Amino acid sequence: MMKSVRVVVVGAGVIGFSTAVCISEALPFCAVTLMADKFSPDTTSDGAAGILFAAQFPDIPLQRQRRWFKDSFDHLLAIAQSQCAPEAGVMLSSGWQIFKEIPAVETPFWSEFVIGFRPMTDVELKRFPDHKFGQAFTTLKCECSTYLLWLEKRFRKAGGQVEQRKVNSLQELSNSFDIIVNCSGLGSKILVGDTQVYPVRGQVLKVEAPWVQHFIRDGDGKTYIYPGIRSVTIGGTRQEGDWRLQVDGGDTKGILERCSRLEPSLNKAKILSEWVGLRPSRKNPRVEREVVQLQGRPVPVVHNYGHGGWGVTLAWGTALDTLGLVKQSLHEMASQAKL
Ligand code: FAD
Numbered sequence: 001m002m003k004s005v006r007v008v009v010v011g012a013g014v015i016g017f018s019t020a021v022c023i024s025e026a027l028p029f030c031a032v033t034l035m036a037d038k039f040s041p042d043t044t045s046d047g048a049a050g051i052l053f054a055a056q057f058p059d060i061p062l063q064r065q066r067r068w069f070k071d072s073f074d075h076l077l078a079i080a081q082s083q084c085a086p087e088a089g090v091m092l093s094s095g096w097q098i099f100k101e102i103p104a105v106e107t108p109f110w111s112e113f114v115i116g117f118r119p120m121t122d123v124e125l126k127r128f129p130d131h132k133f134g135q136a137f138t139t140l141k142c143e144c145s146t147y148l149l150w151l152e153k154r155f156r157k158a159g160g161q162v163e164q165r166k167v168n169s170l171q172e173l174s175n176s177f178d179i180i181v182n183c184s185g186l187g188s189k190i191l192v193g194d195t196q197v198y199p200v201r202g203q204v205l206k207v208e209a210p211w212v213q214h215f216i217r218d219g220d221g222k223t224y225i226y227p228g229i230r231s232v233t234i235g236g237t238r239q240e241g242d243w244r245l246q247v248d249g250g251d252t253k254g255i256l257e258r259c260s261r262l263e264p265s266l267n268k269a270k271i272l273s274e275w276v277g278l279r280p281s282r283k284n285p286r287v288e289r290e291v292v293q294l295q296g297r298p299v300p301v302v303h304n305y306g307h308g309g310w311g312v313t314l315a316w317g318t319a320l321d322t323l324g325l326v327k328q329s330l331h332e333m334a335s336q337a338k339l
Helices: 013-024 063-078 144-159 184-192 249-262 263-269 308-338
Strands: 006-012 031-034 090-099 115-119 135-141 161-162 179-182 198-208 215-218 224-227 232-235 270-283 286-294 297-305
Touching: 006 013, 006 308, 013 161, 013 179, 013 297, 013 308, 063 090, 063 135, 063 308, 161 215, 179 308, 184 215, 184 270, 184 297, 198 249, 198 308, 215 249, 224 249, 232 263, 249 263, 270 308, 286 308, 297 308
Parallel strands: 006 031, 006 179, 031 161, 090 215, 179 297
Antiparallel strands: 090 135, 115 135, 198 232, 198 270, 215 224, 224 232, 286 297
16 A cells, blocks of 8 residues: 555654554554654663553543543453463453542542452451551553563554654654654653653562562552562652652662561562663643644644653553544645645
């Protein structure tokens, strides 16, 4: 098929690859290139625990957030329940989210999309004497260091091209592409001059503890234990505005202490690795389109970045929205061409 529209997706994290797959599979007449300076295993997405649930963003209609969550959950659930699951790095994961104080919202907006959501019983809570309230449910865990490679294969199969390159400005792309899709995460601070994006530093450890089978997350988001396919991820930290990528010994000690309080058997676990990532945070993720004058020509730019601590959870849902925005840009281009 003749590929007549040239689309570039900037970013090779879970947002960039999900978006590139959605566009290349749905719009076969588009020649899609994914461009990034860092690829797996060196993106933020690679180290994410990849567990699916979310916090509510203040200014995005709840209906839209519900759709993002549901679309992502259904997409990954279908993978988890297929023979692709090991190759894609997606698994079902059951466990508890526990709270020291009863939370303002006891039933979050995503509770109807996960499986078997219910308040924990008093007997279950006895294990966590510092906590008063808890939610039990089954969700999904998507391990991006595996999932990104699987998405890349899917993208190439749909005809996508991949290029390793740092993009210094959108101008650089305007001669070679008709539509620019920006999935550069924290990179958007410089690439599109967005002063609203900021890092929230997160440190995690991977430990060997195959006997730990249920996730446990403190509702404050700072302490969590997530069993995965080959290891258990324990964390964490949420340090706003902190750009340090080095592992901090004090953070490691704090993580081990806090997690062992929730799951004392972790005292016996062997540490396999330590990792730091910077969540690309923003008050609200930016999933919208604009037309930018580049080298004297109007170029449609579709943004999809700023997912903070929920990028794995929302990747497929926001990628589908981005696909919709690319389609709108195509319609506009077609009607302008007719004028
Ligand atoms: P990234 O993965 O950072 O990718 C950005 C891409 O853009 C990279 O390829 C980069 O090279 C490229 N780029 C940037 N600027 C340029 C440029 N100028 N030129 C070329 N390329 C450029 N989320 C969940 O949903 N569940 C979790 O359990 C979870 N746990 C987490 C735990 C930790 C410790 C951390 C740090 C994060 C966690 N997250 C979790 C959040 C999740 O990791 C992020 O939301 C997600 O990875 C963001 O994906 P992204 O593709 O936007 O960014």
